[in-house]
Amino acid sequence: MSGVEGFMYPNEYALQWSILIVLYPFITGLVAGAFILASLQRVFLVQAVKPTYRLALLTALAFLLDAPLPLQLHLGHPERSPEMYFTPHGTSAMAMFGYVYLWYLMAVLAFEIWLDYRRDIVLWSQESHGVLRAIYKIMTLGSNNISERSLRIDDKVGWIVTLVGIPSAFLLHGYVGFIFGSIKANPWWSSPLMPVVFIFSAMVSGIAAVMLLYMAVTKLRSQTIDIRCVDTIAMYMFYIFIIDFSLEMLDLVHRIYEADESFRSLNFMVHTRLYLPHIIIQIILGTITPLILLFLTQVVHLNEVARKRLYAVSGCLALIGIFAMRWNVVIGGQLFSKSFLGYTTYKIGLVTREGLLVAIGLTILPLLFLWALVKLLPPWPEKNLYEAAAGD
Amino acid sequence: MDYHSRPSRYAVLRRQRFMKDAGHLFRFAGLFVIAFLVFLLVRGYVVPKTFGQYGHYRAAAIGEIAARPVKFAGHQACEACHSDIADTKSKGKHARVNCEACHGALAAHADDPTSVKPVKPDTAVLCARCHTATAAKPKAFPQVDPADHSGGAPCQTCHNPHSPGFDTGSAAAPAAGGAK
Amino acid sequence: MNISRRHLLILLPAAAVAWKYVEAGTPEASPNYRMSDHWWGMLIDIPKCIGCGNCVRACQTENDVPDGFFRTWVERYHVDDIDMTNPEVISPDGGKEGFPVAKEDEGKYFFVPKLCNHCVDSPCTQVCPVGATFISPDGVVLVDRKYCLGCAYCVQACPYGCRYLHPEKRVADKCTLCYHRITKGLTTACCEACPTGARQLADLKNPNDPIHEFLRTHSVQILKPQMATGAKVYYNDLDGSVR
Numbered sequence: 001m002s003g004v005e006g007f008m009y010p011n012e013y014a015l016q017w018s019i020l021i022v023l024y025p026f027i028t029g030l031v032a033g034a035f036i037l038a039s040l041q042r043v044f045l046v047q048a049v050k051p052t053y054r055l056a057l058l059t060a061l062a063f064l065l066d067a068p069l070p071l072q073l074h075l076g077h078p079e080r081s082p083e084m085y086f087t088p089h090g091t092s093a094m095a096m097f098g099y100v101y102l103w104y105l106m107a108v109l110a111f112e113i114w115l116d117y118r119r120d121i122v123l124w125s126q127e128s129h130g131v132l133r134a135i136y137k138i139m140t141l142g143s144n145n146i147s148e149r150s151l152r153i154d155d156k157v158g159w160i161v162t163l164v165g166i167p168s169a170f171l172l173h174g175y176v177g178f179i180f181g182s183i184k185a186n187p188w189w190s191s192p193l194m195p196v197v198f199i200f201s202a203m204v205s206g207i208a209a210v211m212l213l214y215m216a217v218t219k220l221r222s223q224t225i226d227i228r229c230v231d232t233i234a235m236y237m238f239y240i241f242i243i244d245f246s247l248e249m250l251d252l253v254h255r256i257y258e259a260d261e262s263f264r265s266l267n268f269m270v271h272t273r274l275y276l277p278h279i280i281i282q283i284i285l286g287t288i289t290p291l292i293l294l295f296l297t298q299v300v301h302l303n304e305v306a307r308k309r310l311y312a313v314s315g316c317l318a319l320i321g322i323f324a325m326r327w328n329v330v331i332g333g334q335l336f337s338k339s340f341l342g343y344t345t346y347k348i349g350l351v352t353r354e355g356l357l358v359a360i361g362l363t364i365l366p367l368l369f370l371w372a373l374v375k376l377l378p379p380w381p382e383k384n385l386y387e388a389a390a391g392d
Numbered sequence: 393m394d395y396h397s398r399p400s401r402y403a404v405l406r407r408q409r410f411m412k413d414a415g416h417l418f419r420f421a422g423l424f425v426i427a428f429l430v431f432l433l434v435r436g437y438v439v440p441k442t443f444g445q446y447g448h449y450r451a452a453a454i455g456e457i458a459a460r461p462v463k464f465a466g467h468q469a470c471e472a473c474h475s476d477i478a479d480t481k482s483k484g485k486h487a488r489v490n491c492e493a494c495h496g497a498l499a500a501h502a503d504d505p506t507s508v509k510p511v512k513p514d515t516a517v518l519c520a521r522c523h524t525a526t527a528a529k530p531k532a533f534p535q536v537d538p539a540d541h542s543g544g545a546p547c548q549t550c551h552n553p554h555s556p557g558f559d560t561g562s563a564a565a566p567a568a569g570g571a572k
Numbered sequence: 573m574n575i576s577r578r579h580l581l582i583l584l585p586a587a588a589v590a591w592k593y594v595e596a597g598t599p600e601a602s603p604n605y606r607m608s609d610h611w612w613g614m615l616i617d618i619p620k621c622i623g624c625g626n627c628v629r630a631c632q633t634e635n636d637v638p639d640g641f642f643r644t645w646v647e648r649y650h651v652d653d654i655d656m657t658n659p660e661v662i663s664p665d666g667g668k669e670g671f672p673v674a675k676e677d678e679g680k681y682f683f684v685p686k687l688c689n690h691c692v693d694s695p696c697t698q699v700c701p702v703g704a705t706f707i708s709p710d711g712v713v714l715v716d717r718k719y720c721l722g723c724a725y726c727v728q729a730c731p732y733g734c735r736y737l738h739p740e741k742r743v744a745d746k747c748t749l750c751y752h753r754i755t756k757g758l759t760t761a762c763c764e765a766c767p768t769g770a771r772q773l774a775d776l777k778n779p780n781d782p783i784h785e786f787l788r789t790h791s792v793q794i795l796k797p798q799m800a801t802g803a804k805v806y807y808n809d810l811d812g813s814v815r
Contacts, residue, residue, distance in 0.1 A: 007661040009686075009733030010642045016737060040740035076722015076742030083702040083719065086435050089448055094725050096703035111420065118416070142425075143416035150413040155416060185695060185731035261657075338733055339815035341661055384751060403794075419764050422644045441718075449706035453716035460752040463634045489767040493626055497633045497761075520623045521670050522767055528648055528674040528681035533768075 006342030015250045015334045015346050018354040020070035025176045025198065026323050027067045032199070033163060033206010033258040034060040037107070040236065042162040048232035055112050055211045055217070055340055062370035064105055070362055071097075093179045098172075102234055104172045108165040114139070115158040117377055121145045135376070164297030173202045180329060188333040193251050198327035200244035205322040207237045208315040213370070215312060221380070227304050234311045237292040241318065245287055248325075265340035272341060273335050278328045286321015290314035459513025464492050465502035473505065477554055485534075494553065496517055515547040598610045605755045612749055613778035613804030614760075615786060616685055618811075620770035623648055623683040628668040634750065637723055641736040642666040644687040646760050652679045656798070659813040677806030684807070685771060687762070688713060688734040688747035689795060692802030696726040698734065705744060711804065712749045712775070716809040720744050731799045749773075749813040 004013055039055035040046045072078040081098075088095035092288045114121075122144050125136035174195040180186075181194025211233045218225045255263065270278055297307050333347050349355035399407075405463055411418075464466035470491040471478040482486060492498055501508040516538075525535035542549070547556075576715060615790040623646055631637060631644045646667030650660040664671065667683075674681055697705050697713060704720035704777045707713050720743035729737040738745040750760035754773065758764070763771045774783035783806070786792075794803040807814075 005649075007663070008646045010666045011661055011727075011736040012733050013640075016727050074723070076718065076724075076737060080702075080719070080721045082438070083704075083721065085431070086439050087448070087703050088445060089703045091698045091702055092701045092725070094699065094723065097701070106424070114420070141416055141419040143419060145413060145416060147413060149409075150416070155413050179725075183695070183729050185697070185729055264657075334728075338731060339661065341659070341815060350469070409595070444708050447705040447706055450703070450716050450719055453706075453719065454708055454751075455716065456716075456718070456756045457748060459750050460635075462753055462758065464630065464753075464758075464764050466753075466758045466764060478652050486767075488769050492630075493765045493767045495810070497630070510814070521626070522622055524670075524673065524690055526673040527677050528650075528671060528683070533622055548577055 002346035003340060003347065005344075006337070007339055008337035008342040008344055012337055015344070016101065017330055018074065018089055018335060018346075019075045019327075019331075019348055019356065019359045020354050020362070022323075022326045023070045023359055025026075025173070025202075025330075026068065026326045027063050027362075027366070028173050028207070029071070029322065029326075030206045030209050031060045031063045031067065032169040033208075034063070034210050035169045035206070036203050037168050037207045037210050037233065037236075039162050039169075042159065043166065046232060046236075047339060048228050050216045051226045051229045052210055052233065054116065055214055055374075057109065057116070058373045058377065058379055059210050059213060059370055060206075061105075061109050061113060062373055063217030063366045064101075064109060065369050066362060066366040068101065069365070070320060070359075071330075073358060076336065078185065091184060093175050096175050098167075100172050100175060104165075104168050108161060108168050112158055113377070115154045115161065118154055119151060120377075122146050132376075135265075140360075154229060156257065170199055174199050180333070185338060186333050187260070188266055188336070189329065191249055191251060194329075197244065197247045197251065198249060198275045200240060201325055204237060204241045204244055206320055207233060207240065208318045208322075208354065210318075211237065211311065214317045217374075225308065229275045229308070230308065230311055234297060234307075234314070236317075237318070238298060240293070241287070241291055241294070243293065248287075262340055266335050269336045270342060272330055273345070274332050278325050278332065282321050282324035282328055286317055286324050290317040290321065293317075358384045413535070462499050463497040465499040467491050469502040470498070480552070481554045484552075485557040487556060510541075515553060519547040519551075577810040579793040603665065604757075607708065607710040609777060610754075611776050612690065612691075612711045612754060612782070613774045613776050614687070614722065614749070614763075615774050615806050615808065617808045618682055618684060618773070619809055620768045621646070621685055622768055622770075623667060623669060623671045624767060624814075625667045626765040627685060627762035627771060628666050631747070634753075634764050635748070637745075638739050641739070641745070643745070644685060645735070646671075646684060648674075649684060649685045649811065649813060650674070650679055650681050650718070651811060652700075655703045656811075656813040661815070666747035682811060682813075684810070685762075685794070686732065686734065686747070687805065689732060689801065689805040690696045690747075690749060692804065695729040695731065695799070695800060699725045699729040701725065708751070711792035712751050713746075714748055714751060715744050717741060717743050717745075731796050731801065732803075748783045769785065775805075 028135055034056045037049065038053050038060070041049050041053045071346040072081065075081060084095055088098065117138075121139050123146075124145075125133060125140050128136060146258055177195030178200030179190040181191050183189045211230060213232065214233075255266070290313075293310045296302070297310050302310070334344075335346065336343050351357055398507045402565075440452065441448070443453040446454075454549055465479075467490040474491075481489075496513070498510050501510050520538050523535050523538075525537050531533055538544075547553070585629060625646060627644055628642065628646060631642075637643050644666075645663055647661050647663045647666070648671050652658070652660075662671070669687075671683075675725060679777065690707070690711060692707070692711070694707060694713055698707075699754055701723065702714045702719060702721060703714065705715070705726050722737060722742045723745065724744065725735050730746075735741070735744055735746040750758075750762075753760060758774045760771075763773050772783070775781045776783065786808070790808050791810055792806045794806060795810075795814070796803075
């Protein structure tokens with residue numbers, strides 16, 4: 001069997017969960033993280049990050065719409081996926097997916113975006129023409145009431161929704177961590193830390209993504225980046241990253257110290273097949289380097305340009321590092337045999353249903369969704385309707 | 393006037409105002425309620441009828457799996473017709489070796505003996521599978537190096553596959569025919 | 573609720589038809605087999621296994637197992653003198669055509685046939701998101717091909733590596749303990765084909781089944797007992813080096 005080293009149970013040679021299953025937690029992680037950034041302003045009243053509030057919500061929505069796609073492409077029978085809604089199995093973490101996803105999409109994200117934009121939607125529905133007017137009209141749900149009092153009610157309800165949204169975001173991404181963390185058959189996955197590590201790394205990735213998008217889009221619109229905003233975002237990213245790194249180190253140290261029966265095999269795997277993705281990309285390039293760069297920005301006084309550059313580099317490296325973390329968990333967990341006596345390799349296809357091109361496409365798609373959402377619901381306070389119409 | 397039963401005009405107005413200002417929220421909630429009802433309706437149709445009968449699964453699946461076709465007839469089916477061979481076998485070393493262990497799956501033959509004719513196995517390949525000597529097999533198990541032992545001659549030249557041993561008079565004449 | 577006679581005339585036959593439909597799907601409809609009378613398992617006698625691969629071939633024939641995947645397979649262990657944690661294990665094509673001749677006489681050799689352990693507390697049925705895999709009332713873990721999504725979560729959750737995703741049907745698949753045979757009074761294909769009696773089907777609920785006496789008089793183990801899966805495939809004389 002090519003690519004197989006040592007002994008593996010005969011059914012273990014080929015990997016079951018491909019790059020698409022690496023992509024799914026990465027995407028829902030971005031959703032959860034972007035939402036947490038939005039909640040920083042809404043619930044924790046960190047006003048400095050307000051310029052990114054609406055953008056963060058739209059980013060979360062764009063990625064959330066993309067999230068089920070890798071799963072559907074992976075399933076042997078995607079047409080049967082409604083079964084998760086009709087007969088969810090109470091003991092399966094995966095069965096939660098349908099309901100948690102729908103809850104988060106409708107009762108949290110869509111609701112909050114609608115409440116925040118409602119005044120603008122009503123105004124746009126009155127000022128625009130054609131198809132756009134019809135869309136906005138539907139979104140008003142037939143109510144044109146944008147009186148002071150109704151907006152105050154919206155604000156109060158929105159606050160509650162965001163508050164509920166925080167544990168919902170943790171649930172949306174935490175259950176994915178539990179899907180892996182609860183598998184006693186796989187010692188690389190089985191750990192109570194898994195959901196926690198997933199959530200914290202998700203926050204880092206989501207915050208980094210919104211920060212980068214904000215900086216990129218502001219530059220594209222030839223506007224000035226609010227430096228106080230990105231300073232604050234980077235600070236939060238730094239502290240959350242430290243927590244994430246500590247948790248991952250704790251897992252590693254614990255594993256090395258206890259050295260149970262799986263240790264020798266896993267250790268060998270990390271030093272050989274996972275050396276590049278785990279040691280080099282995830283740890284050195286994707287975690288330690290951005291932490292050092294961010295640390296520099298926190299303790300050394302640098303000018304704005306230097307800071308923005310360091311934030312951008314750290315953000316990109318963090319995103320790469322956290323994608324690598326998902327890769328190392330999902331793919332790494334399948335590279336070794338449950339007999340602890342052998343290893344296999346992941347042969348990724350190029351144009352197959354679960355291949356590299358599809359994965360790249362599914363990563364770009366949410367950016368297209370975001371583009372459409374930004375056009376439909378511009379998050380910029382100064383952008384008036386005339387510009388929105390001209391931009392179409 | 394009963395102050396507790398009839399709301400004052402002010403209270404009524406306040407409620408009306410509230411409905412006006414928060415009405416859109418109730419519309420949004422209304423969408424959820426409608427979606428939920430549609431979901432319940434569809435669920436009633438779509439969930440298989442036997443689901444949940446014995447547990448969280450479709451009970452009809454048990455019957456479907458039990459109805460799959462049988463390919464090995466089982467030695468009792470063979471012995472019903474081939475009682476002479478069964479008798480020979482029961483007295484020899486291969487007493488516990490079932491017919492289809494060597495002859496392959498023959499439920500089709502057992503169901504329709506005249507039209508489905510089994511092919512006699514090639515002893516050179518067949519016997520070697522079990523009896524080729526290797527350090528891995530249990531020491532007490534009869535095993536030989538086929539080249540040394542018979543110099544390439546097929547096993548049934550000397551051994552009756554149904555009673556292969558040669559000790560204490562249980563030997564029978566080598567079986568006729570078979571692959572060369 | 574008031575049902576008029578006319579309504580009853582319509583409802584009763586409809587109910588009868590529906591009931592027939594329900595009944596037909598259950599093995600209770602097969603004559604003489606009652607699920608509640610049985611609790612299936614298997615006994616594997618390691619010293620008797622000669623690694624001939626008959627069981628692997630028979631299973632593949634009986635159950636149309638796709639090439640490259642295995643509902644049952646045989647592993648050959650070569651254990652050095654003191655290093656029990658580093659056995660040399662091979663399973664060429666699952667042991668389907670037997671094993672290459674072993675030359676070395678150092679250390680010990682033995683064969684370990686493996687299959688689904690039909691665990692009572694199976695982690696695989698626990699993780700199925702929709703209820704497509706389950707343990708039947710007579711103790712056999714089965715997969716509902718018409719309901720399975722093919723998510724492969726159960727494949728990940730099985731500690732023994734006995735599950736796979738069927739390449740054409742794109743659903744999870746594994747040993748069914750030849751359910752379609754044992755419910756008709758036959759034994760499994762692998763037990764039928766085993767020439768040495770190393771594999772024996774066992775009905776744990778049957779007081780006359782030889783397994784009860786065997787369990788009382790022999791040193792018996794299950795695979796990976798630390799996983800607490802409630803495995804029902806019992807191994808006689810299983811060496812500590814077996815993974």
